[in-house]
Amino acid sequence: MRNSRKNIYSKKRHHDLRNTVTICLLFFSIISTFITGGRLLKVKIQNNMLGKKITNMSSENKNIKNENIKLMSDIDKENETYKEKMKHIKIAYLTFDDGPSKNTKEILKILKENNVRATFFVNGHLGLEDLYKAIAKDGHVIANHTYSHDYRKVYMSPENFEKDIKKLDKYIEETVGQKPSHIIRYPGGSNNTVSHNYGGPGVMKQIIPYMNNLGYMHFDWNVDSTDASAFRQREDKIINSVLTESRGQHKAVILMHDTDPKTTTVQALPEVIKGLKEQGFIFDVITKDTPQISFTK
Secondary structure, X not given: OHHHHHHHHHHHHHHHHHHHHHHHHHHHHHHHHHHHHHHHHHHHXXXXXXXXXXXXXXXXXXXXXXXXXXXXXXXXXXXXXXXXXXXXXXXXXXXXXXXXXXXXXXXXXXXXXXXXXXEEEEOOOOXXXXXXXXXXXXXXXXXXXXXXXXXXXXXXXXXXXXXXXXXXXXHHHHHHOOOOOOXXXXXXXXXXXXXHHHHOOOHHHHXXXXXXXXXXXXXOOOEEXXXXXXXXOOHHHHHHHHHHHHOOOXXXXXXXXXXXXXXXXXXXXXXXXXXXXXXXXXXXXXXXXXXXXXXXX
């Protein structure tokens, strides 16, 4: 009898324990479901928010893209309008070849006093580094007229010409700290015949396209100051030549020189600037956007 009760009690305890375990498992299962569900709900909400943000960003990016397209279109229209207006504006490009020299300093002073910028087609002159720096500092363009200006050397072949040009490019960049302008002027002009003595009659027809392919752009001139026609040209002759030849030109590329003997070029410069202004010219520097003046096609 006692054993029977003991067995019944044992079975009951076992049954209660099993129920307790079942209830606990059920409880933990419910809690786990709530937690997991909560996490899933949170993730779903976050995903929805992220989706909205992505949609908004896409919409904003589309708006920005459309605004940029419109802006670029407006800029293109403004550029075309500007170019069209510039066609009818008289522009004088003062250019000085073969320097720098002691005369360059005075030329820079005159240009500054008249608020005029110019283009200097320089050669390589060691020991005059301060003058190259002064040209650049005042906002003028340093263009390339070959390092040596030695016809015999530069006009032997396209490769010789390239070598001399790049030698000056390197010297200017090291001296001034500016990248080369890639604007060049051929000694004697692009149609010179002196080169035939050294590279043959067809050498310029070889050199010009060769240099074009290297990214260089050459400029000749359509107004000659005649200051190279004499060792030291008369001041009045320089003034009259420039002002006479500039009449009828809308884009006047004016050839002058700033070597040591050209003191009369310096003396003539104020009157040249004054006379050009009276003819309605404004002044600018030569860049690759400047309409090219070339003796050769």
